[in-house]
Amino acid sequence: xxxxxxxKTQEEILKERAxxxxxxxxxxxSALSDMDKIGRSISESIRKAGEHPGSETLTExxxxxxxxxxxxxxAQLRYYYLIVTREAMxxxxxxxxxxxxxxxxxxxxx
Numbered sequence: 001x002x003x004x005x006x007x008k009t010q011e012e013i014l015k016e017r018a019x020x021x022x023x024x025x026x027x028x029x030s031a032l033s034d035m036d037k038i039g040r041s042i043s044e045s046i047r048k049a050g051e052h053p054g055s056e057t058l059t060e061x062x063x064x065x066x067x068x069x070x071x072x073x074x075a076q077l078r079y080y081y082l083i084v085t086r087e088a089m090x091x092x093x094x095x096x097x098x099x100x101x102x103x104x105x106x107x108x109x110x
Contacts, residue, residue, distance in 0.1 A: 017089055024082040028101050031075035035104065038068040042107065058110050065107045075103050 003011070042064045049057045079101060083094055 020085060021082075021089070024078070024085045025101075028075065028078040028082050031071065031078045032101065032103070035068060035071045035075055038064060038071055039104070039107075042068060046110075053110075062109045065109055069106050072103060072106060079103060 042061060045057075045061050045064060046053075049061065053061070079097075082097065082101070086094060086097070
Protein backbone atom coordinates (compact mmCIF):
# COMPACT_ATOMS: atom_id res chain seq x y z
CA UNK A 1 0.00 0.00 0.00
CA UNK A 2 1.38 3.37 -1.01
CA UNK A 3 1.59 6.20 1.45
CA UNK A 4 -0.21 9.41 0.69
CA UNK A 5 1.63 12.72 0.52
CA UNK A 6 0.16 13.63 3.90
CA UNK A 7 1.41 10.39 5.49
CA LYS A 8 4.88 10.91 4.00
CA THR A 9 4.96 14.46 5.34
CA GLN A 10 3.90 13.30 8.79
CA GLU A 11 6.60 10.64 8.75
CA GLU A 12 9.23 13.22 7.77
CA ILE A 13 8.08 15.53 10.56
CA LEU A 14 8.39 12.72 13.12
CA LYS A 15 11.88 11.85 11.87
CA GLU A 16 12.95 15.48 12.10
CA ARG A 17 11.57 15.78 15.63
CA ALA A 18 13.49 12.68 16.67
CA UNK A 19 16.69 14.04 15.13
CA UNK A 20 16.29 17.39 16.89
CA UNK A 21 15.77 15.69 20.26
CA UNK A 22 18.71 13.41 19.56
CA UNK A 23 21.01 16.33 18.77
CA UNK A 24 19.92 18.20 21.91
CA UNK A 25 20.58 15.11 24.03
CA UNK A 26 23.94 14.51 22.38
CA UNK A 27 25.00 18.13 22.99
CA UNK A 28 24.12 17.78 26.67
CA UNK A 29 25.87 14.41 26.97
CA SER A 30 28.97 15.90 25.35
CA ALA A 31 28.94 18.86 27.75
CA LEU A 32 28.64 16.50 30.72
CA SER A 33 31.49 14.38 29.36
CA ASP A 34 33.67 17.48 29.10
CA MET A 35 32.83 18.33 32.71
CA ASP A 36 33.79 14.83 33.78
CA LYS A 37 37.17 15.09 32.02
CA ILE A 38 37.89 18.43 33.65
CA GLY A 39 36.80 17.07 37.03
CA ARG A 40 39.16 14.12 36.71
CA SER A 41 41.96 16.51 35.75
CA ILE A 42 41.28 18.59 38.86
CA SER A 43 41.34 15.49 41.06
CA GLU A 44 44.63 14.41 39.51
CA SER A 45 46.14 17.88 39.99
CA ILE A 46 45.07 17.90 43.63
CA ARG A 47 46.48 14.41 44.13
CA LYS A 48 49.81 15.41 42.60
CA ALA A 49 49.98 18.60 44.67
CA GLY A 50 49.74 16.60 47.87
CA GLU A 51 48.86 18.01 51.24
CA HIS A 52 50.77 21.31 50.93
CA PRO A 53 50.49 22.71 47.44
CA GLY A 54 52.34 25.94 46.63
CA SER A 55 50.52 29.12 45.64
CA GLU A 56 51.43 28.53 41.97
CA THR A 57 49.86 25.08 42.08
CA LEU A 58 46.75 26.45 43.80
CA THR A 59 46.43 29.09 41.08
CA GLU A 60 46.58 26.38 38.41
CA UNK A 61 44.05 24.20 40.20
CA UNK A 62 41.71 27.15 40.73
CA UNK A 63 42.03 27.90 37.02
CA UNK A 64 40.91 24.34 36.28
CA UNK A 65 38.03 24.76 38.74
CA UNK A 66 37.01 27.97 36.96
CA UNK A 67 37.08 26.06 33.66
CA UNK A 68 34.97 23.29 35.23
CA UNK A 69 32.38 25.75 36.53
CA UNK A 70 32.13 27.39 33.11
CA UNK A 71 31.67 23.97 31.52
CA UNK A 72 28.95 23.35 34.10
CA UNK A 73 27.15 26.55 33.09
CA UNK A 74 27.34 25.41 29.46
CA ALA A 75 25.91 22.00 30.43
CA GLN A 76 23.08 23.72 32.30
CA LEU A 77 22.30 25.75 29.19
CA ARG A 78 22.26 22.57 27.06
CA TYR A 79 19.95 20.95 29.62
CA TYR A 80 17.64 23.96 29.42
CA TYR A 81 17.61 23.74 25.61
CA LEU A 82 16.73 20.05 25.79
CA ILE A 83 13.83 20.69 28.16
CA VAL A 84 12.54 23.61 26.06
CA THR A 85 12.74 21.46 22.93
CA ARG A 86 10.83 18.67 24.64
CA GLU A 87 8.21 21.14 25.88
CA ALA A 88 7.81 22.56 22.37
CA MET A 89 7.18 19.04 21.11
CA UNK A 90 4.50 18.41 23.69
CA UNK A 91 6.47 16.43 26.28
CA UNK A 92 5.52 17.64 29.73
CA UNK A 93 7.22 15.13 31.99
CA UNK A 94 10.98 15.18 32.21
CA UNK A 95 11.77 12.81 35.08
CA UNK A 96 13.70 10.43 32.81
CA UNK A 97 15.74 13.35 31.46
CA UNK A 98 16.47 14.56 35.00
CA UNK A 99 17.67 11.08 35.97
CA UNK A 100 19.74 10.50 32.84
CA UNK A 101 21.44 13.91 32.74
CA UNK A 102 22.39 14.89 36.27
CA UNK A 103 24.49 18.02 36.41
CA UNK A 104 27.03 17.90 39.24
CA UNK A 105 27.30 20.86 41.64
CA UNK A 106 29.80 23.68 41.21
CA UNK A 107 33.27 23.13 42.56
CA UNK A 108 34.60 25.48 45.24
CA UNK A 109 37.93 27.17 44.83
CA UNK A 110 40.83 26.08 47.00
